[in-house]
Amino acid sequence: MKKCLSLVLLCLSVLCQGANGDQPPVQRHQVRVGWGDMLFETAAFHAGLSAAGGEKYDFRYTGHLFAEYRYQISQRIRLGMQTDAEGIFWKEAPRDVLRKPAGPVTPVRNYNVSLVPTFQFRILDTEWVDLWTGLGAGVLIAFDNARQVELAPEVNFTLLGVEVGKGPWTGTLELGGMNALRNANQVYLLGSRLLSVSVNYRW
Numbered sequence: 001m002k003k004c005l006s007l008v009l010l011c012l013s014v015l016c017q018g019a020n021g022d023q024p025p026v027q028r029h030q031v032r033v034g035w036g037d038m039l040f041e042t043a044a045f046h047a048g049l050s051a052a053g054g055e056k057y058d059f060r061y062t063g064h065l066f067a068e069y070r071y072q073i074s075q076r077i078r079l080g081m082q083t084d085a086e087g088i089f090w091k092e093a094p095r096d097v098l099r100k101p102a103g104p105v106t107p108v109r110n111y112n113v114s115l116v117p118t119f120q121f122r123i124l125d126t127e128w129v130d131l132w133t134g135l136g137a138g139v140l141i142a143f144d145n146a147r148q149v150e151l152a153p154e155v156n157f158t159l160l161g162v163e164v165g166k167g168p169w170t171g172t173l174e175l176g177g178m179n180a181l182r183n184a185n186q187v188y189l190l191g192s193r194l195l196s197v198s199v200n201y202r203w
Helices: 002-022 039-044
Strands: 029-036 055-061 064-072 077-093 106-125 129-144 149-164 169-183 186-192 195-202
Touching: 029 077, 029 169, 039 055, 039 186, 064 106, 064 195, 106 149, 106 169, 129 186, 149 186
Parallel strands: none
Antiparallel strands: 029 064, 029 195, 055 077, 064 077, 077 106, 106 129, 129 149, 149 169, 169 186, 169 195
């Protein structure tokens, strides 16, 4: 009886080791780099008159460039830290009645950099596709080439994130929004980065 029991235990041990060997290792760490749209910024910053009475023109936008580290603390929950940066550039100059430059041209360069801790909840976790939603809250630092610096609280939300991939490399499409304001007159972001994409590496 003892020999039979020992044989059964040995077989179970081998089977369990084989089953564990077939399972992929847990990939708790992830780094991702991506780009997001600037629909709010292109609507808020556009050609027109400046506060000094000149004309603003020749606008350029970088889009949102972001990077994030995420750590999976359970099958459903990931915590992370994200940084996001964008630039909005234009020129200002007095114009005559024919809309030709009538004075010195002043380049204006505005930047927004944010640091946001993030929380993600995985709705679906399959071999090839993950669906998740998330929320983040942090600070936005706004500065320009006139040496003005301002801080504002920032709240980000992810309505739906879709991550596709099986190995260490994956890709993500994310629907959400970034919001940062100090008051009704100082709005830096409002529903910005509605759509973003990223390339991810996990280990």
